[in-house]
Amino acid sequence: MTSGHLAVIGLGPGDARWLTAEATAALEAADALYGYGPYLDRVPARPGQSRHPSDNRQEMSRAAAALAHAAQGARVAVVSGGDPGIFAMAAAVCEAIESGPPAWRALDVAIVPGITAMLAVAARAGAPLGHDFCALSLSDNLKSWELIERRLDAAASAGFVIALYNPVSRARPWQLGRALERLRRHLPEATPVIFGRAVGRADESVVVTTLAAADAAAADMATLIIVGSGETRVVPRAGGPLVYTPRAAVEASA
């Protein structure tokens, strides 16, 4: 081990209420913070701690810059929204270590988990992830659309609840609509669907609809979508519906 240290820290979604004690301490201990600008803006400033914001799409160059900085003997933190291991910076850091100079393998690397978006959206809605589920990124930047459809088919037909990350972006306008169409081949029209947007932030919204009525245009980059299985239920209440997937499962149709 060198004296260099790299922490990859999950901030959770939304505000500081979902920050863990470990993440708070790791942010405080860092000499330098790297991350997407809006995530860095969520971390309170501390004198003597440098900040290195970068653009959303620059994961590999950000990981490499943070590793090079740590290899100089600094305590460096890469901050990530949600959990760093779920469609976020931890995999990019591992990739950079594998393909980088040998010294990077000698660094002390810590991944600090966080509340990932699907847990926060599920908590707002009830317990839609209460039984077997999948998490799937709809981004076809780094995999083919055909593979995404194959995974949607497999997950829905086997009775998994499905959490959809990265449903839409300016460069990917049609993918969510196609995914919902695909899921309609496998699941009943009444299957509950949850659109959770900016959960934990001031402009949070959580909308419960059905697979038949779900409208891709209602999602943006800050939205996480949960599509129920054939078992997922909605409990009407005056204060808003509870959506949950029972702990017991009957046979799903093949």
Add this chain to the structure above:
Amino acid sequence: MTSGHLAVIGLGPGDARWLTAEATAALEAADALYGYGPYLDRVPARPGQSRHPSDNRQEMSRAAAALAHAAQGARVAVVSGGDPGIFAMAAAVCEAIESGPPAWRALDVAIVPGITAMLAVAARAGAPLGHDFCALSLSDNLKSWELIERRLDAAASAGFVIALYNPVSRARPWQLGRALERLRRHLPEATPVIFGRAVGRADESVVVTTLAAADAAAADMATLIIVGSGETRVVPRAGGPLVYTPRAAVEASA
């Protein structure tokens, strides 16, 4: 809304480092705590707050007791290890509300998310959940073994990484061995497998092996298992291997 309030609180795995600020505040605010005894033992005592421990298998009666208590106007908390929405108490509370008296639907119910075991185990290992993944309970108490095998087939053949919850118990000794056998039909022998036991506790262990060498006897009730996809990689390091699933996926075989 009545004045009654029920919070279902995720403690995260292991010690207090993974508790969120929201969970800490919700535990402090409760008049009464319900939960599995060892989880309650992790919450610091507060004068005036009553404790109602129950056995691990009594989810429905615990949920009903907590709801009945809240319906008397109290602030009641049900504590759960990990995240309450992932194979834990939130679904049981929703089930109890659906089948219970109408007054229970008028309660103010809050689900407080937590770090679920697969996020903590993944963080210790690197980023094995860095791409599409499933979470599957191996308990066949509330679903058939045939359905579990169908889901293992679907997940592995479509290239999902798989997190296995509830791999074994005294009453379910053979299920994990059968699941690993089933997965060997779909995945290469060298597929990385992680056994994460008691992560965050003093007796934590994280072992990285391969699907060929994975031994079901190495798991107990405190173990969470992550089985990689065909894409998951191991980066050897002097300080222990890093396991990650790259953000980019090539086509998985059908």
